[in-house]
Amino acid sequence: AQTVTQSQPEMSVQEAETVTLSCTYDTSESDYYLFWYKQPPSRQMILVIRQEAYKQQNATENRFSVNFQKAAKSFSLKISDSQLGDAAMYFCAYRRRSEKLVFGKGTKLTVNP
Amino acid sequence: GAVVSQHPSWVICKSGTSVKIECRSLDFQATTMFWYRQFPKQSLMLMATSNEGSKATYEQGVEKDKFLINHASLTLSTLTVTSAHPEDSSFYICSARPGADQPQHFGDGTRLSIL
Numbered sequence: 001a002q003t004v005t006q007s008q009p010e011m012s013v014q015e016a017e018t019v020t021l022s023c024t025y026d027t028s029e030s031d032y033y034l035f036w037y038k039q040p041p042s043r044q045m046i047l048v049i050r051q052e053a054y055k056q057q058n059a060t061e062n063r064f065s066v067n068f069q070k071a072a073k074s075f076s077l078k079i080s081d082s083q084l085g086d087a088a089m090y091f092c093a094y095r096r097r098s099e100k101l102v103f104g105k106g107t108k109l110t111v112n113p
Numbered sequence: 114g115a116v117v118s119q120h121p122s123w124v125i126c127k128s129g130t131s132v133k134i135e136c137r138s139l140d141f142q143a144t145t146m147f148w149y150r151q152f153p154k155q156s157l158m159l160m161a162t163s164n165e166g167s168k169a170t171y172e173q174g175v176e177k178d179k180f181l182i183n184h185a186s187l188t189l190s191t192l193t194v195t196s197a198h199p200e201d202s203s204f205y206i207c208s209a210r211p212g213a214d215q216p217q218h219f220g221d222g223t224r225l226s227i228l
Contacts, residue, residue, distance in 0.1 A: 035216055037219075043204060043206075043222050044221050045157075045206065045219035045222075047216050050216050091156060091157070097213050097214060098213040100159055101147075101208075103156045103157050106155075106156050
């Protein structure tokens with residue numbers, strides 16, 4: 001069974017600085033998707049970024065970018081110029097096409113002013 | 114973008130009553146919707162996968178008779194917590210995706226409190 005591991009239960013960053021959240025996953029498949037979701041205190045799940053495994057280029061969405069290392073099965077999220085509104089739980093997730101999402105346990109990010 | 118609406122956002126009811134939660138995809142059709150439960154400070158736990166026009170697929174350990182799921186149309190799925198008890202109190206979130214290759218989008222969740 002596929003598993004997703006987020007080894008950092010909590011992280012903190014100073015406002016305007018950069019932080020990287022780690023995620024590793026275990027799969028024997030070659031075609032799949034990876035996601036980072038953000039859950040602020042409001043508890044709404046917000047899609048931050050997605051990556052298709054067949055694409056070598058790392059996905060980027062404004063201040064958010066990923067470092068996708070397929071061979072190492074690693075999918076880290078980098079947040080640049082951190083803002084107070086970035087404070088949230090961040091969940092890494094894996095999915096094969098047409099199948100269900102597998103979530104990591106999450107990383108709580110605190111942004112210090 | 115794809116929007117998923119979930120209603121109600123918060124419900125408080127007495128033990129023994131049944132509670133229905135609605136999940137709607139507002140601007141896309143979803144043949145598949147997902148229901149999750151989330152305990153405080155934990156990740157999302159998939160309860161069941163709801164398929165339009167057919168029976169839901171429940172995850173291991175989830176009581177089918179306790180959590181009734183109906184997916185009557187391509188834009189609506191409902192979760193009914195039957196004979197709710199305090200231990201059913203939790204945060205329930207639904208999700209849907211426009212297509213097999215598309216990401217899942219989530220509703221805002223329902224905070225259920227059983228007294």
